[in-house]
Amino acid sequence: MKKPSLVISPSPHVHSGWSVSRLYYETLLALLPVVLGGIYFFGFGVLKPIVFAVIGAVGAEVVWEKAIGRSVTVYDGSAVVTGVLLGLLVSPSVPWWIPLLGAVIGVLVPKHFFGGVGQNAFSTVLVGWAVVFVSYKAIMANYPMPHPAFGMVAGGYVEYPPLEVLKWDGVDVIKDIPIKDLLLGNVPGTAGTTSVIAVFLGGLYLLLRGIIPWQVPVAYLGGAFLFQLVFWLINPARYASPVFHIFTGWMFLGAFFLATEKGTTPLKPLPMLLYGLGCGILTMVIRNWGIYMDGVPFAVLLMNALAPLLDRIKLEPRGRVESLA
Amino acid sequence: MKTIKVAKGLSFPVRQPALAVRKVSPPRRLVYPTGNRWGWLYPEVKEGDAVGAGQVIASSSLPYVPSLKTAISGTVREIIKLPTLQLREGQAIVIEAAEDVSSVSQSVSIGEDASPVEVFKAIMDAGIWEVDDYALPLHLRVAAPEVIEEYIKESGESEFVESLRNIPYRDRAIETLIVNALDRQPQSWVRSHIFASDSDRIVAGVRLLQRLSGAKQTIVAVPSHLADSESTKKVMDALKAEVAVSNGKYPASLEPILILALTGKEMVFPSKNSRECGVAVVDVMALEQLVKAVLESNEDREVTVQVNLSGRREYHLLKCPVGTPVLHIIDHLALNPDSLTKVVLGGDFLGYAHYDLDVPITGEVDVLSLWDTEIFHYKHDPCIRCGFCVRVCPMNLVPAEISMCCEYNRFEEAVGKGIYQCIECGLCSYVCPSHRPMVQLIRHGKQELERAREVS
Ligand code: SF4
Ligand code: SF4
Numbered sequence: 036m037k038k039p040s041l042v043i044s045p046s047p048h049v050h051s052g053w054s055v056s057r058l059y060y061e062t063l064l065a066l067l068p069v070v071l072g073g074i075y076f077f078g079f080g081v082l083k084p085i086v087f088a089v090i091g092a093v094g095a096e097v098v099w100e101k102a103i104g105r106s107v108t109v110y111d112g113s114a115v116v117t118g119v120l121l122g123l124l125v126s127p128s129v130p131w132w133i134p135l136l137g138a139v140i141g142v143l144v145p146k147h148f149f150g151g152v153g154q155n156a157f158s159t160v161l162v163g164w165a166v167v168f169v170s171y172k173a174i175m176a177n178y179p180m181p182h183p184a185f186g187m188v189a190g191g192y193v194e195y196p197p198l199e200v201l202k203w204d205g206v207d208v209i210k211d212i213p214i215k216d217l218l219l220g221n222v223p224g225t226a227g228t229t230s231v232i233a234v235f236l237g238g239l240y241l242l243l244r245g246i247i248p249w250q251v252p253v254a255y256l257g258g259a260f261l262f263q264l265v266f267w268l269i270n271p272a273r274y275a276s277p278v279f280h281i282f283t284g285w286m287f288l289g290a291f292f293l294a295t296e297k298g299t300t301p302l303k304p305l306p307m308l309l310y311g312l313g314c315g316i317l318t319m320v321i322r323n324w325g326i327y328m329d330g331v332p333f334a335v336l337l338m339n340a341l342a343p344l345l346d347r348i349k350l351e352p353r354g355r356v357e358s359l360a
Numbered sequence: 361m362k363t364i365k366v367a368k369g370l371s372f373p374v375r376q377p378a379l380a381v382r383k384v385s386p387p388r389r390l391v392y393p394t395g396n397r398w399g400w401l402y403p404e405v406k407e408g409d410a411v412g413a414g415q416v417i418a419s420s421s422l423p424y425v426p427s428l429k430t431a432i433s434g435t436v437r438e439i440i441k442l443p444t445l446q447l448r449e450g451q452a453i454v455i456e457a458a459e460d461v462s463s464v465s466q467s468v469s470i471g472e473d474a475s476p477v478e479v480f481k482a483i484m485d486a487g488i489w490e491v492d493d494y495a496l497p498l499h500l501r502v503a504a505p506e507v508i509e510e511y512i513k514e515s516g517e518s519e520f521v522e523s524l525r526n527i528p529y530r531d532r533a534i535e536t537l538i539v540n541a542l543d544r545q546p547q548s549w550v551r552s553h554i555f556a557s558d559s560d561r562i563v564a565g566v567r568l569l570q571r572l573s574g575a576k577q578t579i580v581a582v583p584s585h586l587a588d589s590e591s592t593k594k595v596m597d598a599l600k601a602e603v604a605v606s607n608g609k610y611p612a613s614l615e616p617i618l619i620l621a622l623t624g625k626e627m628v629f630p631s632k633n634s635r636e637c638g639v640a641v642v643d644v645m646a647l648e649q650l651v652k653a654v655l656e657s658n659e660d661r662e663v664t665v666q667v668n669l670s671g672r673r674e675y676h677l678l679k680c681p682v683g684t685p686v687l688h689i690i691d692h693l694a695l696n697p698d699s700l701t702k703v704v705l706g707g708d709f710l711g712y713a714h715y716d717l718d719v720p721i722t723g724e725v726d727v728l729s730l731w732d733t734e735i736f737h738y739k740h741d742p743c744i745r746c747g748f749c750v751r752v753c754p755m756n757l758v759p760a761e762i763s764m765c766c767e768y769n770r771f772e773e774a775v776g777k778g779i780y781q782c783i784e785c786g787l788c789s790y791v792c793p794s795h796r797p798m799v800q801l802i803r804h805g806k807q808e809l810e811r812a813r814e815v816s
Contacts, residue, residue: 036687036717042702042735043715045800047786049670049708050736053793055744153744153794248747302747302758352778353755354616357628357636 055152058297059112061244065237066119066292072233073123073226076181076219081226084134085122088163091138092118099147113152113297114142120160120292123227124285125167126177133174137163146298153298157339161293161332168332178223196224198284198328206275217282227292228285228329238291247295250304254311255290255318256281262319274323285331289318293331299339306345313338313345362604364542364581364621369609369754370787372546374585379549379677381557381664384692386457389437390683391720392428393452394418395444396489398497399425403453409436410461414659416487417453423524426497427487428453431661431681433461445705445724447712452720455683469657472564476507477514479572479654486653489682489723490646491544491706492615495633496527498650502640504574505531529635536623537575539566539595540643541582542606542613545709550666550726551613552583553677554644559591563598564655565647570599573640579604579622581613610709611785615641617754629780630806649723665721667693670708671733680721686728687717695730702731709786738789738797740767749788749798755781759788763798766805771812774805782806 073081092114100107118138125134141163146155168175178196197217201209216222220230227234241247263277280286285293294300294314301307314334321330394401401418405411412433419427434457442452470482483499494501500508508530515521524530539562541555555562570578578601582592587605596603604622606612615634616627618641625637634640645664652658661682667689668675678689686705690697697717704711705719707727721728749759757778765774782802789798 036697038697038700038703038715038717040698041700041713041715042737043713044702044735044738045713045797045803046704046706046711046784047709047790047799048702048704048711048713048729048736049790050738050795051791053748053791054795055741055793058744058746058793150742153742153746245748245751248751298745300745300747302745302750302760304750307747350750350756350758352757352781353620354626354629354778354781356775356778356780357631 055113056111058246059116061246062116062241063112063119065240065246066116066123068233068236069123069227069230069288070119072220072230076221076229077127077179077226078182080127080179081123083127083131084125084129085119087131088122088125088134088138089115089118091135092121092142095139095142096147099143105151108152111152117141117159117163120227121163123288124160124164124225125175126179126225128177128179129174133167133171137167139163140166155296155298156343157336158293158296158299160296161336165332165336178225180223181221194223196228196284196328197222197279198322201275202328206272209275209279214278214282217279224284227288231282231287234287234291238287241291241295247291248300248304248307250307251295251300251311251314252290254308255294255315256286258312258315259286259319260315262316266323280319280322284329286318289314289331289335294335294338299342301342301346303346303348303350305350306342306348309345310338310342313341361587362602362622364604364606364612364618366607366609366612366617366621366754368752368756369611369617370752370791371607371609374583374608376549376552376585377675379553379666379675381553381677381679384678384680384684384689386432387681387684387688388457389685389688390430390432390455390681391442391452391685391718392417392430392455392683393442393444393450393720393722394428395448395450396425396722396724397446397493400450401425401428403439403451405436405453407436407438410434410458411436411455412461417455421519423484423520424497424500424527426484426489429487429659429661430455431659431683432457434458435461440718442716442718443714445712445719445722447714452718470654472567472655474568476504476572476574477510479568480507480511482654483572483650486650488646488649488653490643491724491726492641492643493632494615494641495631496635498642498646499572500527501634502534502537502569502573502642504534504572506574507572528631528633532635532638534573534575534635534640535638536577536579536640537566537569537573538618538622538639538641539578539580539601539647540613540618540641541580541586542618543583544613544726545707546610547668547675548666548707548727550664550677551644552586554648554664555582556586556589556591558644558648559594561651562591562644562647563595565651566595566599566601568650568654569640569642575640578602581606581618581622584608610787611754611783614783614785616783645726646723663721663723665725666727668708668727668729669732670729671731682722683720685718685720686714689721689728690717690730695732699732700730701733702729702735704729709790710784738795738800741794741796743796744794746793748791748793752787752791754785754787755783757782759798759802762805763788763796763801766801769808771805771808775809779805779809
């Protein structure tokens with residue numbers, strides 16, 4: 036007795052319930068503590084770049100997909116995540132079109148020119164950020180101070196981000212910055228790059244939900260720490276302590292949110308470890324000897340380029356193949 | 361007690377509902393497909409013939425396709441077109457019960473002290489179909505090389521004996537016999553039920569196979585909730601067997617994973633012939649069938665099948681004769697066949713979706729899943745390179761890459777990436793957020809490779 040109404044499909048016949056949109060919406064949830072931390076220390080102004088970046092990212096995606104006749108995928112949330120992350124990296128005091136422009140470029144160039152979500156070889160956030168950073172250096176070098184209520188005053192020992200202080204004023208000055216302020220985020224900088232605890236909370240959520248692999252953040256932070264430890268032990272007068280570096284600037288955001296962007300990381304465990312390690316070491320190389328304030332964005336972009344190469348390291352399948360006559 | 365450690369895979373919470381076994385009202389009409397995973401059978405009866413319970417109704421000239429026997433006496437109503445469990449186009453023999461036909465047992469019934477060759481012959485005649493995707497049927501998988509040799513000597517020349525000689529790895533000794541009481545997949549409890557309720561038969565069956573194989577080592581794999589059960593103790597004492605306990609990870613129960621976890625030996629692919637590494641796996645469902653057929657000369661050919669009303673989380677354990685059509689079970693459970701959306705034989709992860717309600721329960725089926733709700737659909741969306749599939753693949757493959765190779769017809773490249781080693785457990789598709797039909801793509805790739813091999 037045939038029943039044409041019965042659905043025929045190959046196994047498996049059940050699914051875990053994961054979907055692309057759930058992946059990105061949960062990532063957004065993980066970004067919530069970062070946004071809230073930003074609002075807490077810097078006021079509601081931090082929402083401004085986020086809003087414009089999201090408008091740019093979502094708008095660019097919709098217009099592009101409509102223009103080339105694809106189905107619109109904006110509801111999967113990936114563009115929103117790009118926008119929020121980018122907004123967290125830009126100071127509220129820059130003009131509104133800066134985050135907007137960055138997001139448009141970030142969504143179009145690395146992602147949609149290469150086929151859409153997950154097809155981006157380079158981080159959408161970082162490409163967008165790097166383009167505006169390089170093009171509008173003066174405007175971008177602009178960081179908000181935490182609310183005066185937290186005890187920081189203009190003209191005090193820090194009025195620009197700790198890494199900038201390190202660059203211009205040397206190792207001795209940063210010793211005065213309490214670790215507690217670094218952890219909480221009570222330092223000048225953009226919302227995504229100040230509060231270590233807020234970023235870690237979000238990152239932990241991603242890890243526990245299995246959205247990001249543990250290998251990348253662990254190797255990233257571990258690699259940066261060990262690398263810096265060596266130099267710090269050799270010459271503490273020239274190199275800042277690894278603890279300072281780990282808890283400063285883009286480090287945590289890079290390890291948990293930027294280096295783990297889907298499409299840009301290797302897929303296999305060992306390559307992921309090497310990728311994280313490379314990110315960590317390059318970050319420290321740029322921070323110690325480079326001209327840029329923070330090494331994270333360029334380190335991650337460089338490792339993005341190497342990811343496919345790393346992924347060629349073979350994962351040995353279990354089982355043997357017999358010679359076929 | 362050992363623990364069965366599965367690298368990767370996925371843990372599923374075991375929430376085993378209390379299941380009582382019920383007997384299905386005897387069907388008047390039984391359907392016997394003339395093909396199984398090992399090959400095709402040729403009908404030995406024609407329409408209108410009277411057949412007695414236990415009579416062979418289809419057989420093969422090849423030794424690795426177990427024959428087919430009817431569980432009831434009656435008449436051959438018709439021979440219809442019907443897909444096999446694996447959905448290959450084939451035929452089926454339909455038998456209608458009739459009271460005036462007496463049963464004719466054609467089984468070789470043996471005693472517990474039968475010689476290995478007698479055991480070999482008895483199992484061969486019993487025609488045991490199995491659930492798992494074994495390369496060889498039970499008697500050929502388990503028998504020691506001397507036993508097969510002796511049988512060949514006894515039997516004289518024929519096409520049948522000739523192909524017996526060509527069984528790959530026929531000369532390998534079987535060192536380890538693994539008794540598999542692990543449930544095959546999540547939401548399936550048939551094997552643990554049989555192990556817990558029918559340990560006498562399991563002991564008797566394993567004894568026969570120990571004699572047949574000459575294996576020095578016997579390992580019984582049990583799920584963790586039965587680790588301290590009466591049955592485990594009984595089986596352990598009676599058989600002097602080692603017991604290995606599974607921590608509940610899927611797919612611990614699938615042959616290549618189980619062999620690797622218990623013996624450290626990797627199987628060969630694509631043949632998956634366990635003789636090659638000197639191991640034989642047999643599951644408790646097959647053992648129960650075996651003992652009924654060869655020691656008890658029981659021709660009712662009754663199997664235990666679990667029926668999952670998947671949308672409603674309702675589960676039943678039923679006993680019915682081999683050949684009972686799915687429709688009969690649907691009627692028995694008072695379901696409306698028109699309200700069903702999907703019918704799957706063989707479980708949620710490993711089974712085949714069928715469209716013909718005449719397909720029967722055979723020894724190849726452990727779970728029948730019926731849906732009357734909205735169905736989940738896989739689709740050909742692009743991979744977002746999230747790596748979820750790599751994290752779960754028990755064979756350590758990169759399913760994302762293999763499936764992409766298959767999608768773009770780069771089949772030879774897929775071989776290098778391990779397509780043959782894929783055991784089609786389905787975990788990669790299960791976790792994929794892009795809902796990619798990985799197993800479908802991989803199966804397609806394997807078929808294309810097979811075709812290319814046949815052509816060349
Ligand atoms: S590739 Fe094959 S073995 Fe690996 S998870 Fe997918 S179905 Fe299972
Ligand atoms: S789980 Fe799916 S989307 Fe993720 S890497 Fe594997 S195939 Fe790609």
